[in-house]
Amino acid sequence: MFWRMAGLSTTSPVEAILDKENFTLEELLDEDEIIQECKALNTRLINFLREKAQVEQLVRYIVEEPPEDAEKSQTFKFPFIACEIFTCEVDIILKTLVEDEELMNLLFSFLDSKHSHSTLLAGYFSKVVICLLLRKTVPFMQYVKSHQEIVKQLVDLIGITSIMEVLIRLIGADEHMFSSHKDSMQWMEDTDVLDMIVDKFSSSDSPEVHANAAEMLCAITCSALPGLAAKISSPSFVGRLFHHALEDSRPKSVLVNSLSVCISLLDPKRIMLGAYHMYNRQLTQGSTITANPETVEGMLESLGELLKLLEVSSVETTLPTTYGKLQPPLGKHRLKIVEFISVLLTVGSEAAEKELIQLGALQKILDLFFLYPYNNFLHHHVESIVVSCLESKKAFLVEHLLHECDLVGKILEAEKNFKLTSDLSKPTVAAEGRSPPKIGNIGHLTHVSTKLVQLGNNNAEVQAYLQENNEWTDWHANVLSKRNVIENVYQWACGRPTALQDRTRDSDDDDYHDRDYDVAALANNLNQAFRFGVYSNDDMDEVLFRIF
Structure with missing residues (x-):
C-alpha cells in the first residue's frame, strides 16, 4: 500500500x-x-x-x-x-x-x-x-x-475493414448487441441492407470489398435478426450469390467469397471455429450439420455450372516449387469449390448427393487429389468428402466410390507409384536433375484406407468387394496394418501421447514411476552427448540436475 x-x-x-x-x-x-x-x-x-x-x-x-x-x-x-x-x-x-x-x-x-x-x-x-x-x-x-442513408454509406465503404465492423454490429450480427437490444434493432429487418451488400460483388472489382462483403454475410448467417437470417437463407438470395459467382467477366475473388457465404449458410458454426477444429469435427462426427432444405435446393440449381470450373485453372502460368513445378497451380477458386462440396456432403441431403453423383463431381475431385499430391488443403477436403460418403452408410454413395470412382484401384496405384512423376502432361512435375520425391498425400490415403477397412467390418458387401481384390488383401496385410501399428502414437514409449492417458496416482513418488520416459535411456544418451563434447565438465552437474 x-x-x-x-x-x-x-x-x-x-x-x-x-x-x-x-x-x-x-x-x-x-x-x-x-x-x-x-x-x-x-x-x-x-x-x-x-x-x-x-x-x-x-x-x-x-x-x-x-x-x-x-x-x-x-x-x-x-x-x-x-x-x-x-x-x-x-x-x-x-x-x-x-x-x-x-x-x-x-x-x-x-x-x-x-x-x-x-x-x-x-x-x-x-x-x-x-x-x-x-x-x-x-x-x-x-x-x-x-x-437511414447511413446504412448505405457504410455499405459503400465496406472495403475498409473498420467500417465493416461498425456495420456488423449495427445490423445485429453481433450476438451480444442483438440479445441485449432486440427492440431497438428490429427496424433493420425492413431495410434492404442485404441487397446492398450482395450487390457489391457486381459493382466492385476490389478483392477487399468482396472479402469484407462475404464476411458480413457470413456473420449474418451466424447471428442476426430473424428477418435477415430468413432472407439470406432463401433460395432466391442463394441464386443471386451464384449468379454473381459464375459471371465470366467477374474476378475470381467474387467466386471464392460467394462460396464462403454458401458454406456458412450450410454450416454457420464453421466461421466461429478454426480450420483445424472444423477438419477434426468433420472427420470424427460425420454428418452433424443440419441445413435448411430450401437453401440446399437453391444451391443445386447452379451446381453443374460450378463444377465445370474444376476443369479450368484461373492461372495458366507455371509455378516453380521446391519439389518441381505446377503447370498450372490448383488455384484458390478450385480449392474453394472442393471445400464447398465437402461441406455440402456433410449436410446429408440425398438430393445433393445424387446430383453430385450424376454430375461426376466425386470423380473430378478424386482426380485432383492425385494430380496435386502436395496440396494439403485439397487433401484435407477430399478426405473429408470420402469419409462423409463412407460414414453416411448409404449404399449408392459407397458403391459409387468403389465402382465408378475406383477408389481402391487409385489408392493401390498411388501406393505402387509413390514418387512424383516426370510426365510433362501432368500438372505436378518433378524438378529436372533431381531424384523424384515421394508424393505428399500418403498419410491421407492411409486414413481413407483405414476407414474403408472399418466400414468393411460392418458391411458384408464392402468386405466381399475388398476381399475379392487380391492386390488389396496383400497390401492391407503387409503394408497398411503394419503402417497403422507404427503410426499409432499412443503406443509410443516417449513424448506426450501416453501422458494423455488417465492417471490413477497422485503422489510425487507414483508420478515419478508413471512418467513416459526411460530414465536409464536418458542417462545413456547423456553419456553419449558428453562423450562427443556436447557438454563440458562444468555443465554436467546442471544437466544431471535438470534430468533427475
Whole structure:
C-alpha cells in the first residue's frame, strides 16, 4: 500500500493546466496524462471536456483530415487522444455527443462520398461509433433510424475493414448487441441492407470489398435478426450469390467469397471455429450439420455450372516449387469449390448427393487429389468428402466410390507409384536433375484406407468387394496394418501421447514411476552427448540436475 505523505505528493500536469486562467483544449491533448485523468474521472477535466465546443473539436480531430502543413501532433497525436477520450466511456461526455444532432451529423459526415477516408481516421471513427453503439444503444439507434442513408454509406465503404465492423454490429450480427437490444434493432429487418451488400460483388472489382462483403454475410448467417437470417437463407438470395459467382467477366475473388457465404449458410458454426477444429469435427462426427432444405435446393440449381470450373485453372502460368513445378497451380477458386462440396456432403441431403453423383463431381475431385499430391488443403477436403460418403452408410454413395470412382484401384496405384512423376502432361512435375520425391498425400490415403477397412467390418458387401481384390488383401496385410501399428502414437514409449492417458496416482513418488520416459535411456544418451563434447565438465552437474 502506498501512503500519501505531506511534501511527497505531486500535482498532475493536467491539474496545472486546469489551474491556468486561460488554457486551450490542445494544451490538454498534448499532455500525456490526460487519458489517465479521464479514466480516474477528474471532475474539473470532465466538466471541461463535456462542453459542446470541446466535444465538437474532439470529433473534428477524428473525422477531418489535418492540413498538409499541420504539425505532427495535430496529424497523429490529437486524433488518437480524442478517440481515446471517447472510448474511456465517460457517460457525461458520450451523452453530450449522442444527444446533440449537430454533433452526430458532424461525426457521420466522415461517411460522405466526397470525404477522404484514410485508414487511420476510419479506425478512430469506428471505435467511437462502436463505443456509442454499445454504451448509448437506444439514442444511437434512434438517430440512425431517422438517418437511414447511413446504412448505405457504410455499405459503400465496406472495403475498409473498420467500417465493416461498425456495420456488423449495427445490423445485429453481433450476438451480444442483438440479445441485449432486440427492440431497438428490429427496424433493420425492413431495410434492404442485404441487397446492398450482395450487390457489391457486381459493382466492385476490389478483392477487399468482396472479402469484407462475404464476411458480413457470413456473420449474418451466424447471428442476426430473424428477418435477415430468413432472407439470406432463401433460395432466391442463394441464386443471386451464384449468379454473381459464375459471371465470366467477374474476378475470381467474387467466386471464392460467394462460396464462403454458401458454406456458412450450410454450416454457420464453421466461421466461429478454426480450420483445424472444423477438419477434426468433420472427420470424427460425420454428418452433424443440419441445413435448411430450401437453401440446399437453391444451391443445386447452379451446381453443374460450378463444377465445370474444376476443369479450368484461373492461372495458366507455371509455378516453380521446391519439389518441381505446377503447370498450372490448383488455384484458390478450385480449392474453394472442393471445400464447398465437402461441406455440402456433410449436410446429408440425398438430393445433393445424387446430383453430385450424376454430375461426376466425386470423380473430378478424386482426380485432383492425385494430380496435386502436395496440396494439403485439397487433401484435407477430399478426405473429408470420402469419409462423409463412407460414414453416411448409404449404399449408392459407397458403391459409387468403389465402382465408378475406383477408389481402391487409385489408392493401390498411388501406393505402387509413390514418387512424383516426370510426365510433362501432368500438372505436378518433378524438378529436372533431381531424384523424384515421394508424393505428399500418403498419410491421407492411409486414413481413407483405414476407414474403408472399418466400414468393411460392418458391411458384408464392402468386405466381399475388398476381399475379392487380391492386390488389396496383400497390401492391407503387409503394408497398411503394419503402417497403422507404427503410426499409432499412443503406443509410443516417449513424448506426450501416453501422458494423455488417465492417471490413477497422485503422489510425487507414483508420478515419478508413471512418467513416459526411460530414465536409464536418458542417462545413456547423456553419456553419449558428453562423450562427443556436447557438454563440458562444468555443465554436467546442471544437466544431471535438470534430468533427475
